[in-house]
Amino acid sequence: MNTMMVPTLRFLTVFFAIPLLLGGAVAQERLKVAVAGLSHDHVHTLLRAYQERRIEVVGIAEANTRLVDRYRKNYELPDSLFFSTVGEMLNVIHPDVVLAYNAISEHVDVAEVCLPLKVPLMVEKPLAVNNEQARRIAQLAAEHRTPVFTNYETTWYDSNQTLKQLVEKGTIGPLKKVMVKDGHQGPKEIGCSEDFLNWLTDPTKNGGGALIDFGCYGANLMTWLMNGERPVAVTAVTRQLKPATYPRVDDDATLILEYKNGTTGIIQASWDWPYSIKDLQVYGEATSLHAVDAHTLLRYSSAREQESLPLETTYFNDHLSYLTALLNGDADGTDDLSSLSNNLIVVEILQAARESAMRGERVLLDSPQR
Structure with a gap:
């Protein structure tokens, strides 16, 4: 079995048990959400919450124009919400959190953009396709002191x-x-x-x-x-x-x-x-x-x-009420089901x-x- 020189899990816990010192970050009544990708069918749950005015969708990054057209029509989304890439989107908007609805192998790419900008990230399960990608996400979270969560039904x-x-x-x-x-x-x-x-x-x-x-x-x-x-x-x-x-x-x-x-x-x-x-x-x-x-x-x-x-x-x-509480400083996500600590072990x-x-x-x- 190949091994790789990476920090031990014990060492990493110092970083992914990041204190969520983000109290007041979500001062508005509704969570401001940006979306990375539309190819995961779980995105329908999020967009239904948008239609019900439970959240505010402030941007959607999706390169597939056919997908964009379908979701724009089905959920009556304005053209101004759409961007081709996550980087382009985050140059324009400042969401409370980015939710990733793309291929598991692409989670690390979203993290590479969001975390250096200190934008919290939640991905659909699982966190990553392998240990290398999972540990890279953990490294970014630690370096930029920005949390990453994984959503499971x-x-x-x-x-x-x-x-x-x-x-x-x-x-x-x-x-x-x-x-x-x-x-x-x-x-x-x-x-x-x-x-x-x-x-x-x-x-x-x-x-x-x-x-x-x-x-x-x-x-x-x-x-x-x-x-x-x-x-x-x-x-x-x-x-x-x-x-x-x-x-x-x-x-x-x-x-x-x-x-x-x-x-x-x-x-x-x-x-x-x-x-x-x-x-x-x-x-x-x-x-x-x-x-x-x-x-x-x-x-x-x-x-x-x-x-x-x-x-x-x-x-x-659900994950939206959870994120709202976390980002307002009203909850502690350390070592729970959505936490990075748990989900690094899941990938392993x-x-x-x-x-x-x-x-x-x-x-x-x-x-x-x-």
Whole structure:
């Protein structure tokens, strides 16, 4: 395995646990957002928030004129919002934050522009396609003391937030095993746009297939539940169950994460589920918790004893309310699901999983300098 001389993860934490001394940065009522790219279908969520006047979109950088025309028409966006590049856009406007909706491999390019200008950045999951790009983003964040966040749908699930609170309270005892299942029938099957599919199924631009697209959820949640601890080893198997549909990337992946205290994480990521699923289960000595979906949390004391638990959390509803609170100094994002510290480990897990699947063997994460 190739190694590279980079600062250790312990050293980097000094920088990406950046104090968000940005109180008052978002003095206006609505968050001023700039958009980097329109090829990720998750951008629809942001533009619906714009239509509902929850946020103010002050600029959009997209070089693809066909995409620009489509979004301009669908969301009745003025011509003045559009720029060809992020650099051109930030020479003209001064947003509170840039949200990236482009290929994962391009996140580092957006960071190279935003962070030297001290413009906070949030990317769609995962942070980067490999450790080299992730560490470059962390380096830029540290040098310019500007935060970078990663957005996952499951961060805003009340079930997951309540589950974490119960684990921290010791409700289930020592954490023995974690199982995470994420995915759906497949991006083509559920109707993702061609522009999204073009890079989502590209091994260079996305870093892989289902392993990256949905394995990142499990790695993110597992790192959070383990309070930022790195696994000691990763074993992964990837498959192409639908090679005619996804000839260039995996569409099914299973990961096993081993931790030094004996905890095991099992991540099942697939574009071949019979329906959409984002499911988290944790097991203690005599009790288990099961976040079935965003609004359902179950507790089992045996195979036949099931109890539905109330969701007790005051966490944020979505990434926009989260960003507003952070940039106003009303919240601390250190080591949470969106944090750079967590997501550097996520990328490391995914890279080790790719290597394990390719080599057919267990990969040790014996040093943060892998």
